[in-house]
Amino acid sequence: MKFSKIALSGLLIIAAITFQNCSSDDDNxxxxxxxxxxxxxxxxxxxxxxxxxxxxFALDNTHTHPATGEEITFTTLRYYISNVxxxxxDGSTHAEEESYHIVDASATFPKVxxxxxxxxxxxGVSFLIGVDSLRNVSGAxxxxxxxxxxxxxxxxxxxxxxKAEGSSPAAMNETFTYHLGGFSGENSALREVYSSFGDADMxxxxxxxxxxxxxxxxARFWHGGISLGEMSMVHMPGANASxxxxxxxxxxxxxxxxx
Amino acid sequence: MYFRTQGxxxxxxxxxxxxxxxxxxxxxxxxxxxxxxxxxxxxxHFPAPVYGFxxxxxxxxGFELGKKLFYDKRLSADGTVSxxxxxAQVHGFADHNIPLSFGIEERRGMRNTPxxxxxxxxxxxxxxxxxxxxxxxxxxxxxxxxxxGHDLAALISFLQTQTEYPKDFETAFGSxxxxxxxxxxxxxxxxxxxxxxxxxxxxxxxxxxNLTPAENEGREIFESKCASCHSGVxxxxxxxxxxxxxxxxxxxxxxxxxxxxxxxGTFRVPSLRNVALTSPYMHDGRFRNLMQVLDHYDSGVxxxxxLDPSLSGGIPLEDHEKERLIDFLRTLxxxxxxxxxxxxxx
Numbered sequence: 001m002k003f004s005k006i007a008l009s010g011l012l013i014i015a016a017i018t019f020q021n022c023s024s025d026d027d028n029x030x031x032x033x034x035x036x037x038x039x040x041x042x043x044x045x046x047x048x049x050x051x052x053x054x055x056x057f058a059l060d061n062t063h064t065h066p067a068t069g070e071e072i073t074f075t076t077l078r079y080y081i082s083n084v085x086x087x088x089x090d091g092s093t094h095a096e097e098e099s100y101h102i103v104d105a106s107a108t109f110p111k112v113x114x115x116x117x118x119x120x121x122x123x124g125v126s127f128l129i130g131v132d133s134l135r136n137v138s139g140a141x142x143x144x145x146x147x148x149x150x151x152x153x154x155x156x157x158x159x160x161x162x163k164a165e166g167s168s169p170a171a172m173n174e175t176f177t178y179h180l181g182g183f184s185g186e187n188s189a190l191r192e193v194y195s196s197f198g199d200a201d202m203x204x205x206x207x208x209x210x211x212x213x214x215x216x217x218x219a220r221f222w223h224g225g226i227s228l229g230e231m232s233m234v235h236m237p238g239a240n241a242s243x244x245x246x247x248x249x250x251x252x253x254x255x256x257x258x259x
Numbered sequence: 260m261y262f263r264t265q266g267x268x269x270x271x272x273x274x275x276x277x278x279x280x281x282x283x284x285x286x287x288x289x290x291x292x293x294x295x296x297x298x299x300x301x302x303x304h305f306p307a308p309v310y311g312f313x314x315x316x317x318x319x320x321g322f323e324l325g326k327k328l329f330y331d332k333r334l335s336a337d338g339t340v341s342x343x344x345x346x347a348q349v350h351g352f353a354d355h356n357i358p359l360s361f362g363i364e365e366r367r368g369m370r371n372t373p374x375x376x377x378x379x380x381x382x383x384x385x386x387x388x389x390x391x392x393x394x395x396x397x398x399x400x401x402x403x404x405x406x407x408g409h410d411l412a413a414l415i416s417f418l419q420t421q422t423e424y425p426k427d428f429e430t431a432f433g434s435x436x437x438x439x440x441x442x443x444x445x446x447x448x449x450x451x452x453x454x455x456x457x458x459x460x461x462x463x464x465x466x467x468x469n470l471t472p473a474e475n476e477g478r479e480i481f482e483s484k485c486a487s488c489h490s491g492v493x494x495x496x497x498x499x500x501x502x503x504x505x506x507x508x509x510x511x512x513x514x515x516x517x518x519x520x521x522x523x524g525t526f527r528v529p530s531l532r533n534v535a536l537t538s539p540y541m542h543d544g545r546f547r548n549l550m551q552v553l554d555h556y557d558s559g560v561x562x563x564x565x566l567d568p569s570l571s572g573g574i575p576l577e578d579h580e581k582e583r584l585i586d587f588l589r590t591l592x593x594x595x596x597x598x599x600x601x602x603x604x605x
Binding site for chain 1: 395399402403410415438440518
């Protein structure tokens, strides 16, 4: 009984994949649609903001939390964006190969550059905040996953998905350290963001560089009544890391796209 | 290719036989013809290794580079400690009979340095199993402030500025651009080849020698009283157990990794290969010799909520049984392994 259920769901998955593959090939050429044999790039821009009013945010600046009233100064805000996918109206998706990026709020224009996307019109984008479980258990990695990026726990193997550090008079020892990760089980801190582009499709084409512009609310860590006073040090996987990751991922809002 | 030969004559010989040396190694100890490079080869009486090697086949250049790195003190922040400082071949790649090892600036580590052997068969590493893959083991000692205390990015830049290392990496991996991944892969090639399968016990297992009556008696006691945890040819079941060292835990063991209270005070069952060479014993090195270990199992097991059920009554042992067990445990010492020039400091 159990086995047949598993087998059945396996078949359904295979069928679904097959369908997806078929449908992604299906391109109803009108003159305006670029051929998917051509490739283009796009960018996802991350505009770090403070609070629901989307006030300006910057490292080393002191911000007052809109809900808790605590004064907070970030020195570090870095996180992984991985497994970027572009979605089409027919349900098919394009997954970026070797899709691992670090977004660092200290960059002038924090963004992720996605290359070699089959040309065409796309209706949405999705990505993980964090690193999928497979790459957490597969040994030495390179590129954005190089442990020299200091987003890796040496003593309890796994990537730090989100690193937020700074100071606050409200925090214990007046500093806060959030090293959030955990790739398996109930305390997984891996979060997916999916955003539809709404009415306007994103057109991927050679010689074009469209972008999706996300607002990222850095105040979201302390969403839902969590204060720095009670949570100032989270440096390993666990319930707190999972909660903070959920909060932070809720602060990713697609603002607009540029074609 | 990295030669350990010395003097102009050796270089002449090396140059003369260079075409033959592809896939071989030169041997500096004697005037022997060059032996072909052994690479990784699993002993016939071992199970299949858990490390797959598909993405990191062991080559002579990679192995020799890994060995050079393993023994290079400059991999530590202040240039005083190499991997081999605390992982001494003569002690089965454990430390020199000290409970806790000293890293840079004589900082003391947290737990007893384990021996290194048969890592390609080991599913998780360290006393708490916190490291899940052989390739990423070195990151912990390289960066831990009580061990080698280095920053990976600084270490990579340092290696890049040396005259030899970029060439060594080029030979081993086809690129003189050094990155963490290739550093780790080279160390993995060396460490995965640290295979201990040549003890008297192995020779007995493969029908090449007999145990003495005393050793054989010890083996029978071992099989009935110890082998449920120290099982199989690797002499561990790789489980995590609380073996009754304490009632109150100063080191929470595997719970540090899992946060699960059921894992409090549990540690990985260590392999007993080379056990007579790797004193002291336990995660904190509290027992100086094997007799103290056996006395613990006989009469020292302390009760606690997570004590392994198989040890709730200890393991009662007569004094003569302890003697025979130690006779047997000594057959697990692999003298070929600890004297094999292939693994020695260049």
